[in-house]
Amino acid sequence: MRSDSPRRTRSWHRLATAAAAAALLLTGCASTGGGTATAGATHAFQQVEQSPGATITVWVDSTRLPAAKLFQKEHPDVPVDIVTYDGDANGASTFQTKISLFDKAGSGWPDVVFDENTTDLGWASTGKTPFAAPLDDGIVPKSVLDQFAPGALTPCTNGSVYCLRNDIGQNVLWYNKTLLDKFGYQVPTTWEQYQALGAQVAKEHPGYTVGAVGDSFASYIYFWGAQCPANTLTGTAFSSDTGSPKCVQMAKLLDTMIANGSVTKDAVLTGTKYATTYGGAKTLMLLGPSWFGQYILNAALKVPAGQIAAAPPLKWAADTTATTGDVGGGTWFVSSHSKNLKAASAFVQFETTSPDVQADAPTYPAYVPSAKLWLANPANTKYFATDVAPAFTAAAGEVWPGWSASGLVNQQNIWSTTVMPAVLQGKTIESQLGAWQTEARNLAPTVGYTVTK
CATH class of the missing domain: 3.40.190.10 (Periplasmic binding protein-like II)
Known part of the structure; x- marks a missing residue:
């Protein structure tokens, strides 16, 4: 030892x-x-x-x-x-x-x-x-x-x-338990509940956020977790179908939440705007990997100990089980x-x-x-308001296998250079699904893949 x-x-x-x-x-x-x-x-x-x-x-x-x-x-x-x-x-x-x-x-x-x-x-x-x-x-x-x-x-x-x-880096739903209790809100378990809570927050507590899409890995959090088949690889056969129902459903959800201000276009990891705007006690919820708790909410955003908790991944109301992404x-x-x-x-x-x-x-x-x-190990968990083990353990076994994390088509780059620039200019994510798909399909042959869809 x-x-x-x-x-x-x-x-x-x-x-x-x-x-x-x-x-x-x-x-x-x-x-x-x-x-x-x-x-x-x-x-x-x-x-x-x-x-x-x-x-x-x-x-x-x-x-x-x-x-x-x-x-x-x-x-x-x-x-x-x-x-x-x-x-x-x-x-x-x-x-x-x-x-x-x-x-x-x-x-x-x-x-x-x-x-x-x-x-x-x-x-x-x-x-x-x-x-x-x-x-x-x-x-x-x-x-x-x-x-x-x-x-x-x-x-x-x-x-x-x-x-x-x-x-x-299995994704979970991070939330400020102190604030949620103070506002009288319940932790959502479905994407639909998450969207509804976002609308409620935007109306009753403007200036607070429940999510962010500006980071390069945002698609890993939202679209991977939503079972969007944007990045499927079997051997060397690649497909990207961002027009599928769950891709469109997630895009519409995010567009609605961006429009009402409950989800920000800012990036959590890069620059200072997110920390300046939502640091301390303005982040009500944040979807992200298991390391967000210590390295973002604690170290970067300076949320005091005993306030932050983690909930298991969200699911669509029509699904029987939850799935999540991995960052x-x-x-x-x-x-x-x-x-x-x-x-x-x-x-x-x-x-x-x-x-x-x-x-x-x-x-x-x-x-x-x-x-x-x-x-x-208390050193890993004592910062949090509640036991994070149930959420972490559940999420670790729920990473959706339909998104190929080892593929050579760089989805983070596509999100940063194709999707987000348009969103920052006021366009919707839904309007960029076609451009995202085209870029992915165009990149696939350059790294040796055969595009099947």
Whole structure:
């Protein structure tokens, strides 16, 4: 166990499973002997000649650096060379660019890479010799893969499972419980109730907001959650149907709420306008990922502790179950060129499943046992007015599979460059659905997809 973090002085996470998990990683669970494809694998994976004592090179961003060093500390018998890089954050393409250079040179590949860009699966898992090793081909046990949240490994799957998800950003309904109680409002459970409450807020409490559409990932929150098939990928077959009923329904809902002022066109993450206008106590509700609570409502908007709560994802009144989108969540790749797959496998499993790493990780773990420990850690939840575990847990299993998070058609870019400029000029989102669809369909062939609709 780490002793250098004050959180580690707490006894709540000192579980027997920690020692068992650590022992399991470097024993039989990281089997790499056979190379026999599992049911999900697209081909039999041919390993390079293995050298069990070989040093593994791992690429991590600065946030993951302490966890990488912790692996070194807890596994001194495993030689690890840690290299820090940008993690492909904020639209960078460092990962792909450098791997392309190593492919040309025929050497130099890292054994493990942390990546913030879920769309890298498209190139990393394809080609004559894909960079990514199929983890479900004897590298990571099925018993481990099966314990990730439902749908969490979808952005890692292209026939085989090519990466492990570090964390997820499942969308929930954030709300200011103090204000909601003061105003006498009920937490909505359907999109229709959400719209009706927005109209009530606009009339009775103008100046308060219940949502924002200005961020590049707004479509991930509203349209992904509403089951809009704007970004569907099956193999290399791509379709975008923004004219479908649920896309139009969501567009109309947002247009109505923008018109009455309950939903703002401002961006939460960029610029200062949103924070200036709605910081403190003017954000009544905000749809967004699980990390919004600590990093936006707490750190950025400075809402006092004990006011913010989270509700499960919304659903359409006609639907029996809710669905949601996913904003964020890093991944870990193991290189198909690695000469020490056992150590590489042990490393990525440690980073994604170890209680020592994930129980007090910055964001919600994708691995279900770790997520339970994360939610049990007071440091992650004491800011909130109520227990966020029910909402987070429900949302983690309700990410809609009909939106391809790993696709190479950049939906965030389309929203920012095609949809929002028109909306900021006074046009409706509904009027831009056709332009959105056209842009997506035009981009698909440029990244190797065949457009089917």
